[in-house]
Amino acid sequence: MMRLAIGSLRRHLGAYVGTFVAAFLAVALLAGGGLLLFSVLTAKPPADRFAATTLVVSGEREISLETATVKKKKEGKSKTKRKVKSERLTGAGTVPVDLTGKIASVPGVARVVADTAFPVQVAGRDGRPLRGTDDAPVIGHGWASAVLTPYALKSGRVPGRGEVVIDADLAATDGLTVGGELRLTTRTGARTVRVSGIAAPEGRDGLPAQGALFLHDSDVAAVSGLAGPTAIGVFAAPGTDLAALRRQVRAAAGDADVYTGADRVRADLPGALPDYIGPISIFGFVIGITAFAAVFVLTGTVTLSVRQRLRELALLRTVGATPKQLRRMLGLESVVLAAVAAVPGAPLGVLFAQAVAARFQTLGAVPAQFTVRINVPVLLLAALAGVLVTFVGARTAARRAVRIAPTQALTETATAPTGGVVIRTLAALIAAAGAVAVLTFVPLDGPLGMGMSFVSSALLLCAVAALGPILVRLVTMVVSRLFGLAGLIARVEHRRVAAVAVPLVLMFAINATMLLNSDLLGRLTAQEQVARNAPATAQLTVAGGLPLATAQRLATVPGVTGAAAVLPTRVIVEQGGKPEDYAAQGLLVTGSDPALDLDVRAGAPAADGLAASELLARQYGWRVGDIVPLWLPDGHRTELRLSMVYARARGFGDLVLPAGLVAAHDPRGLVSSIGMRYSAGTDERLRAEVSGLRITPTAEATAPGDAADQQGAWELMVLISLGFTAIAVINTFAIAATARRREYADLRLVGATARQLHRLATAEAALTVLVGLLLGAAVTGIVVGAFSTAQDGVLRLIVDPGTYAAMAGGVALLGLLAGALPTRLMVRRRGLALDI
Structure with a gap:
């Protein structure tokens, strides 16, 4: 039967070209989509800032909630099923200041180094924001924590008060040298510092996916606004039993998390690592679209191809072929054809995945560090899927086609039996x-x-x-x-x-x-954005963002009658025992004239209250006056009273919190924009307050x-x-x-x-x-x-x-x-x- 199937393929190459093309493209799409999804699911952080340590102790990096479900059995007994769901924080929780000393006293610990990591906006000589390699964010630290990677000076000296050491990658982006000045902006304010040195990790110029900046250790608290370190690096003494050390450090760490081996990278600041949550859904959708289209098209093409051979099938029936033999023949033909098509289809899938990934990187939908990983099992599964779909399509089409009457071989046309x-x-x-x-x-x-x-x-x-x-x-x-x-x-x-x-x-x-x-x-x-901002005269922005205190100062400039400053953030809310992450805004409203219209549907704004979108309030069953528990980016849990429900949430966020609360618990904590209402002639006074302030009339906002x-x-x-x-x-x-x-x-x-x-x-x-x-x-x-x-x-x-x-x-x-x-x-x- 195999010989007959191959011979049939040879004699009808033209008739099979269409099926070959469909199978070829289907395998390519399935392989490409599969590689994209596989690559993003298995993507690992491109660098470990704690590579020199034995283990790392850190504050909260995710919120985990456990639910228990009791199931009764027939014998009257019950079984409790527990599930733990986690959601990654967008900020970093801190550890107690005295924890460093406790861990240092653990037997087998040779040295401990506290690390305070925080995002920082850096402006170079021309005021242009500086970024690390691949447009990576810049993360600030104290110089003492440079040993955790380790970083070593390439030129200059360690930083003194009011000075910084920057990594070589960051220096290269703006041609910075020792002695140059930088403008740093964090949630605590803006300040000018001098570059005292340039450093790099051993064997490289910088860390992929993040730029590093080191301050004098005594400046860290004032610049970062953090009450304690975000992580503690632990170095083991020579000859120490690492398993025993790990257990003892866990006991001393209390509620803090302890990471070892490849997991140490999880102790880093979440904002310093590429986020693959969004790309997972994007590539999941890509594989969904391609898989459906591939199956749909391939099945239809195979069915059409079988229908074109009705007269040939009738002829085979006249010489004694049974329906079962014809189904086997068509099935074998489809398998051979799809297998041959898979050979060039799989490599094309690799090229397809790389092209799609490059385009998504250009759009900013996936991190710049994302790379497509070639995985042989994924390619084989794509080829197998193409062969299987082709085979099923051929067998399904053959079920009716092979029942054709042998006498139709003597007619000019042949029609498949109706039915089904x-x-x-x-x-x-x-x-x-x-x-x-x-x-x-x-x-x-x-x-x-x-x-x-x-x-x-x-x-x-x-x-x-x-x-x-x-x-x-x-x-x-x-x-x-x-x-x-x-x-x-x-x-x-x-x-x-x-x-x-x-x-x-x-x-x-x-x-x-x-x-x-x-x-x-x-x-x-x-x-909705136009409607939200309609009451404002203009939108005020600064590259990288503004500290909340600066926004408050701008709101008091003479001539300003109303201001609405927003601080983008993420908030975690519990839903059915599962933590869910939502886009939110910290909001500061001042003045007598409104500068923001959220289209309030229930309640009224409150300085210390929570506002939720109609969609979220309906989803959770919230009503004005309800107490809502939530977690802020650094893991801080708080409870706010729902004071308002609004409609205009698109492109804005589903939750609105007090701006001061967000600035205190979001490591970035910067105002992204300020909507203002003011009288004529106020523009120059506003620009005089903040260097680089961009004022855009509301009608021209994009x-x-x-x-x-x-x-x-x-x-x-x-x-x-x-x-x-x-x-x-x-x-x-x-x-x-x-x-x-x-x-x-x-x-x-x-x-x-x-x-x-x-x-x-x-x-x-x-x-x-x-x-x-x-x-x-x-x-x-x-x-x-x-x-x-x-x-x-x-x-x-x-x-x-x-x-x-x-x-x-x-x-x-x-x-x-x-x-x-x-x-x-x-x-x-x-x-x-x-x-x-």
Whole structure:
């Protein structure tokens, strides 16, 4: 049977090119998406600042909550199941000051070094913010902690009061030398310091992913605002039993965390390490899109390819082949074909992953230090998935195709047995019901809204695919009268039309839904930002941020009648025993005139209260007056009374806290912008207060950078999906056209001209495109309409007419070209009949 399958492949290379291309691209996409997800899940910090230590003791770096569920057994006994969920802090908790002495007294400890790490904004000679390698943040320390890496001086001397030592990478970014001056800004204020020396870790110029700056140890507390060290490095005495030392240090550390080996890097300041939480969801979505499109397209292509061989299968039946033998033959053919396609497909997946990662890095959606790791098991799994999908598709298509009557081998055309309507209808109903459930019961206005809109689109597309011949037949009956002979042929060959139209439905529905929904989110975010800032005269910003005290001083400048300063932060809230991280803002409001409009829906602002977005309040069941426990970036737990519920949270945050509380417990703690209302002539007084102050009229303020980056990430994912589905559409049309060589040859023999066949093919392509667009528009309208209604209560089926028209026009043009060109290349004025 294997010999027969390979021989069949050799004799029908042209017929199998389409399936080969589909399998090749499917494996490439699956391999690329798999490598991206694998790489981000296994990504490790690029450097360990505590490399020279034996172990490290640190303050809290994550919040862990334990839940206990009691399950009763039949015998009357019960079993308690415990789950621990953790959420990483965005700041660093400190350890008690006296803990250093306690650990130093532990037997086997040769030396302990306290490290106080804190983010710092650094401005060079021209006031431009300085960053480390790969745009990494700059982290401040005391000089005593340089030994933890270890850092050593390359030039200059150790820092004195009012001086700093910077790493070589940071010095190189601005051409800094010993004796130069830097402007440092932290949450405690801004100050000018002199560079006393340049240092580097042994064997390198700096640490990847962070820039280091060392102050005199007596300056650390005043600059950082921290009450104690964030970590303690422990050096073991020679010959010490490390396991015993670890146990003793754990006992002495109390509630503090103890890290050893590769885990020591977790003791570093979270802001100093690349954050891969966002990229995990991004690449998870990429693999979801590519996997669905690959399976959908590959299955459809294989099914179409099998349908083109009905007459051959009937001929094999006439010479005694059984249905079981034919199914085995088709299955083996598919396995061989997909395995051959996987050989070049897997390496292409590596290139695809690297290209996508590079683009996401440019957009700022993933850390600059992220690298794609080539993993052989992932590539093998992608190849196996491609082979398996091809095999299942071939076997599924063969179930009906091999039941063809042997007598059909004697006819000019062969038609597969009909049937399976009940199964198809049942599958379509289940998929459609799932889509309705998602669109109805899942909150699409929440953080999972975009992902759930894709899931609902995928389910509706599965329903369309299951009922493809039936739906296409119904639509064709309505529109076919516009296409003359082509319409008549389409009504008879509705299964063939369905096989070609369904990829068009996929191409339009999936990509239009993602593009329109992401565009809607971007527009709503921009609109809410404009509405929020509308009361202000201007927005005040400084590169890197402002200390809260400076913002308060600006709010008291004569002529200022109202100010609203915001400090971006992250807050952890408990939900069902699981800690959840949310974007938040510290808010300082002064003056009699409001400079910020959050669209308050309940309660009123309170200087020491908490405000929550409508979405979050509804999700948690909060009401004004409730006491809400939460954790701040440094792990500090506090309880605030909910005083206000607001609506305009897009691009802002779901929680609003007192600015002073955020500045005290967020290691960065800087004001990102100040909305101000002031009288004419106040601009110059404001600029005189702060060097480098940028004043932008509110009407000219742009959308937040994060929102723009997110939109760019969505557009890249649409581009990935669009490219694959476009190739799939071309591939499907080419298969369908190739299978009609005999039909076109017969038409030429009875007198049809090449021009007539060209017009017929173009009309059939136009009809197929129209059917595909109508079904795709139906799917898109359902999902986009539900998503839009969930966002702001407004039903929008199109969102942006320009984008919608461009998408529909592009799909239509591609479909027409893909449908007409293969026929034009195949139908020549001479020789077509001779080629058969």
